[in-house]
Amino acid sequence: MDGILLVDKPENITSNYLVQKIKKHLKKTTEKDIKVGHTGTLDYFASGLMVITIGKATRLTEYFQGLDKEYIATGELGKVTDTYDRQGRLIEKKECSIDRETLKKIILSFKKTYFQVPPPFSSKRVEGKRAYQLAKKGIQVSLKPKKVTIYSIHILNIDIPFFTIKVHCSSGTYIRSLIKEIGDETGCGAYVTSLRRTKVGHFRVENAVRLEELLQMTEEEIKSRLIDIKDALYFFTEILLDPGFDERFIKGQRFKVPYKEKGLVKVLDKNYRFLGIGEIKENQILQPVKVFV
Known part of the structure; x- marks a missing residue:
């Protein structure tokens, strides 16, 4: 069994947990140890598309990691957490009296290429350790900015203090950082209340199977959902x-x-x-x- 499987990750599980659940199910249905990997993590609280590599396709992970991404995210103005998302500890709270038009202009101004600083709670390595491991211990780290591109940013809804956007961005872009940066520009601060990945390259979440459905599938049903390696490397x-x-x-x-x-x-x-x-x-x-x- 070799190929790419598109899976819709539910909220409140880790990407690694999802991979292990799939691996365990494949072993049960095929009675074989099949390699399973992923091509880019999603935050614990986030949902959406994960491109899962099966069998020989696990050797190709690096090529899929560089694909651009699309997300739908909701931010709340007036609050900042240490993780830049709803899982974190509230560290700042401000009154926010910004008007809709000003907020729109600020959001749309992020359609650009710039250097973005990753969140302190991220998987970036600092002297051999993950940044989030150090952050959990209260150790402040200086993360290097990374060049990212926001190809497009669409405003889906504004209901102050909340705003929802759809973002098409380069690989390596942190939406948590983007939402916080928007909040910083307003002078209010902001954090992510919900995040969903909708696209990875040409792969779309509409074509993904939900994890709970996948775990009920037979070997043949799973094979029918696999994208052949040759086709998956469309780029x-x-x-x-x-x-x-x-x-x-x-x-x-x-x-x-x-x-x-x-x-x-x-x-x-x-x-x-x-x-x-x-x-x-x-x-x-x-x-x-x-x-x-």
């Missing part, structure tokens, strides 16, 4: 190898190909069988990176 340029060269690729050999693209490519044989990931270097030399046959 890679596809190249075909002639007979003979496919065997050379499988054996890890380098050779020249009639393609001018450079960088990582999805490699298929003439029958469109997925062989793996390669990298086309200078002088059109194909270097096998990950072989799947």
Whole structure:
């Protein structure tokens, strides 16, 4: 069983817990130990799309992590928590008398590329430890800003002190930080009351299976929901190898190909069988990176 599974994570479970539940269910239904992974965590309190890798697809996690994301988030003005979300401890409270039009302008001003500071309660590593592990101990850490892009930001609702937005952003963007930054600009502060991931690249939550449904599925039902590895890697340029060269690729050999693209490519044989990931270097030399046959 190899491929990508789109799962709708419920609120109030960790991403790792979701993976372990799926792994346990697959073992029960297939009587085999099947590798299961994910391509990007969701906060404990958040819900929405998780791209789950099954079997051989777990070797491709790094390629999916860089896909852009879409979220729907609700923030509350006038309050700040230490985690920037509803799970955290309230550390600041202010009166907020901002009007709707001013709030709209502030929200829409975040459609840009800028350097964003991750929340102190995040999975970023600081001297070998996760930032949230240090934050829980009351240790203040200085996290490096990361360049992020907000491609689009749509206002879905404003009912002050609450506002709901839909955000299309680059990988690595923290919506908790974005909501707090919006709050900072208003002078009121803000934190996230709800968060839902709706898209990862071209993958949509509408096409995902809810965890509780998945845990009732048979092996065949789960297989019918799997996205083939070849199709899941839609964001890679596809190249075909002639007979003979496919065997050379499988054996890890380098050779020249009639393609001018450079960088990582999805490699298929003439029958469109997925062989793996390669990298086309200078002088059109194909270097096998990950072989799947």
